[in-house]
Amino acid sequence: ATDGSANLWDNDYPFGGNFWSDYEGEDNNYGPLQNILGYSDGLGDARYTKWGITDRYPLMKPYGGSRDIGIKTVTASKTYIPYNYNQTITLNIKIINYGQQTETFNCTAYYDSMLIGELGISLPSRGLKPNSMIVRIPWETTGLTFGNYTVTANITILLGEEDIVDNIYKIWVKVVVPGNVNGDNIVDMSDVGVVLRNYGQSEP
Template structure:
């Protein structure tokens, strides 16, 4: 009898664990031998030399000065992009030179390589690799920001590249199928340069191109928008109106996307620069994208209230406009008509809503004050504690109850 009870209890536990996994996409991870190597003021190159394939190199905040060859599949993560600085001291020919595939480099400030344009010095370069990711890098005072050479499926996400001597991003020698998303290219002679017609089929969208002498040079076949309603890029020299909406920009009403394409490349150019707001919930980061003519002071997400609050600044008496893209996993409604957008807890704002499989897009205008608060309320919000956690707790309670009942019955049988 006791074997049947124990078997039944274990069966219940297993069933509930798999139910939790099914409903929450919970992933069971087998931990391997990969290690995390900490660099605190020492040599990043030495850490790479001592690392094994797949290791993580975590670099503490501080000032570093070296040229680094990445010849292993490792992840190199800075503690803080603004405070983890690698300086070329005006003499380095490169800061990161990547010759291994599947590398990740994230959270650094990279600056001051050899200033001579004829040196073609760069902050980050790749050579004959695939699946390399560069994320949250601040790059300034170099000749070339990213030099992508004979490399495919490179991901360039969420970087700031400013004041380069030649190009913020150069793709050359048949570098194809790369993805350039959520970056800021500002005050560069040329933001993106395709050096040959074989460097093609890259996706370039949700970037802000501001005050560059040339935004894009080269005539290879590449793609500068992500379709509608996701949109394309912001170009500071684009002056088209925003009076229409829709995939053909021929429907009545503004949507935060300009009515004319940018040079025939970008079909859906944004009216205002694009900012990425990271919302942490239960150990996961959700990205909310905002294109607005107001300044963004901060935002607050409240899962219990199912609300996202934007705190914006601007010039009183002007008209503010905002196009916001919200992940459905974070906040959603069953119908586009169910959203509630209010200004400073009082005025209900009229909005234009659209959606795709993963995101909802809202556009609205408002009377700008020096400081305003805009609350966006949905119907469904990601829980503060994920379902898998609650189901695992329930599983544990039920399992403990079964064991308790079993031993209680056994005790009563043996001693009565």
């Protein structure tokens, strides 16, 4: 970091600045202006400003040889599952290796307390930049009754891992009446409206 005439405490992009334990920003973007969506580059999207100093590229994780993996997001291919349709949906789990060595670990998914699936993973390091991958676990939903279900993904806690808060991630899905698109357990014209507004769309 440098303390120049403008009191900027960073080494410009893409090298980044410092790690601040009280920084509460997110890392969803990349680029010199941190405004390009779609890739986490290990640098906070918002500047860190305190005590008259500015770090334009605060680090999300400290540099060093520490071991650290985390779950960034979990999404399901369907949030509302039609009852008795016996569908297999896919859980998409984005995992990041923040450390500086290849890590081998397990990723496990549950609904409530029931096992959905487990995969063994090897995720290489990219040095000072986080490396990510998306793990896909299929979920056979046959036999689920009406109601809300909590889906939990977790990854193995590494020996000596400093940050274990993001080793677990939870979302919810709901089993609904067939044809109930918006999840309110009533099939009516509002569901038709949702379908019409999204007719012809597909996954990017």
